[in-house]
Amino acid sequence: MTKKMKLYDFPKAPNPRRVKIFAHEKDIELELINCDMGKREHKTPEFLTKNPSGKIPVLELENGECISESVAICRYLELIKPEPNLFGMDAYEIAYIESRNRHIEFELWMQIGISWVNGPIVGSLGIFDQIPKAKEASDKNVRSFYERLDSEFKKNNYVAGDRFTIADITLVSAIDFASDMVNLEPKKDLKNLYRWHKEVSSRPSMLVE
Amino acid sequence: MTKKMKLYDFPKAPNPRRVKIFAHEKDIELELINCDMGKREHKTPEFLTKNPSGKIPVLELENGECISESVAICRYLELIKPEPNLFGMDAYEIAYIESRNRHIEFELWMQIGISWVNGPIVGSLGIFDQIPKAKEASDKNVRSFYERLDSEFKKNNYVAGDRFTIADITLVSAIDFASDMVNLEPKKDLKNLYRWHKEVSSRPSMLVE
Numbered sequence: 001m002t003k004k005m006k007l008y009d010f011p012k013a014p015n016p017r018r019v020k021i022f023a024h025e026k027d028i029e030l031e032l033i034n035c036d037m038g039k040r041e042h043k044t045p046e047f048l049t050k051n052p053s054g055k056i057p058v059l060e061l062e063n064g065e066c067i068s069e070s071v072a073i074c075r076y077l078e079l080i081k082p083e084p085n086l087f088g089m090d091a092y093e094i095a096y097i098e099s100r101n102r103h104i105e106f107e108l109w110m111q112i113g114i115s116w117v118n119g120p121i122v123g124s125l126g127i128f129d130q131i132p133k134a135k136e137a138s139d140k141n142v143r144s145f146y147e148r149l150d151s152e153f154k155k156n157n158y159v160a161g162d163r164f165t166i167a168d169i170t171l172v173s174a175i176d177f178a179s180d181m182v183n184l185e186p187k188k189d190l191k192n193l194y195r196w197h198k199e200v201s202s203r204p205s206m207l208v209e
Numbered sequence: 210m211t212k213k214m215k216l217y218d219f220p221k222a223p224n225p226r227r228v229k230i231f232a233h234e235k236d237i238e239l240e241l242i243n244c245d246m247g248k249r250e251h252k253t254p255e256f257l258t259k260n261p262s263g264k265i266p267v268l269e270l271e272n273g274e275c276i277s278e279s280v281a282i283c284r285y286l287e288l289i290k291p292e293p294n295l296f297g298m299d300a301y302e303i304a305y306i307e308s309r310n311r312h313i314e315f316e317l318w319m320q321i322g323i324s325w326v327n328g329p330i331v332g333s334l335g336i337f338d339q340i341p342k343a344k345e346a347s348d349k350n351v352r353s354f355y356e357r358l359d360s361e362f363k364k365n366n367y368v369a370g371d372r373f374t375i376a377d378i379t380l381v382s383a384i385d386f387a388s389d390m391v392n393l394e395p396k397k398d399l400k401n402l403y404r405w406h407k408e409v410s411s412r413p414s415m416l417v418e
Contacts, residue, residue, distance in 0.1 A: 076301065
């Protein structure tokens with residue numbers, strides 16, 4: 001029996017979810033290792049040898065080497081199993097998909113993150129000095145990015161043009177997390193955004209926990 | 210005469226600098242087009258057709274197609290001119306370098322950005338509602354990341370192991386911007402960080418404006 005790669009994971013955490021969706025799309029099986037963030041297992045000295053940033057997901061290869069950061073892990077999976085292609089076929093498409101993925105990460109995900117750390121769930125943990133004014137600004141930025149997406153989805157079926165890519169996985173994870181955990185569900189009148197969300201959410205890969 | 214690729218640029222802006230350093234390392238000549246951020250030329254309708262995020266740098270190819278986001282532009286240059294390699298040689302190294310580059314971007318650059326938008330230079334423009342408490346927190350996070358880097362440079366010569374890569378370009382641009390523009394120069398006792406900075410800064414590519 002072949003040894004499987006291990007993914008350090010935590011249920012409902014949005015970044016491990018990105019990798020699990022990606023692996024499902026690639027038909028790659030990973031052994032999921034529960035890293036209990038509630039018990040701060042991602043901050044132990046042992047875990048920091050796997051990822052000095054103390055974050056999940058981490059992919060541990062068969063030889064024990066570790067890769068952190070969702071997009072870096074996904075790119076590794078793309079390189080060891082190129083089909084179906086999710087990162088681009090030629091130099092221009094690879095760069096274009098990366099730019100779109102980064103727009104979602106730096107302009108939407110980052111703002112959702114600010115709303116999350118300054119919101120009620122993290123607040124209830126009492127471990128973080130919250131800044132309500134920062135949350136007001138980030139909530140507004142999230143809403144404004146949703147409007148931009150809605151207008152982009154008038155022209156494009158997917159985040160990076162006419163086919164499903166890593167950038168769609170990044171966006172669906174962001175929106176689902178914002179909706180379920182940060183009280184930032186997109187307004188119902190953003191019809192193009194909802195059309196995209198419904199279509200992407202119907203993929204079997206989206207059912208991963 | 211071959212038509213050159215164009216880079217939309219602004220002097221002293223740290224992200225265009227990353228691409229200019231990278232292109233110099235690759236010996237790729239780009240035609241620099243000044244995009245005057247002071248006049249908000251990066252927010253005009255015409256510029257938004259090149260990059261809907263309204264940011265520089267943007268690389269415009271010979272056929273008029275545009276790529277935004279520094280790292281995506283650099284990856285494009287790597288793909289069209291593989292030598293010298295700055296993104297990794299095999300699947301593991303490519304993923305590892307990407308993870309290290311992302312640690313710098315998401316944990317250091319992002320915090321420097323928060324200190325910058327809430328600091329005196331942006332404040333003097335009067336276009337942004339500043340949050341002093343957010344700057345206090347991000348200043349502290351930047352200082353703490355410098356300490357982490359110092360301890361990593363005890364073990365590694367470069368950000369991603371034993372050779373110069375894109376991740377070093379990301380870090381040197383971050384530290385130089387933080388030092389010159391955000392009043393966040395690393396403390397002098399971080400000897401390993403300074404050793405790395407001195408070595409990297411001596412490369413001819415670092416002299417680009």
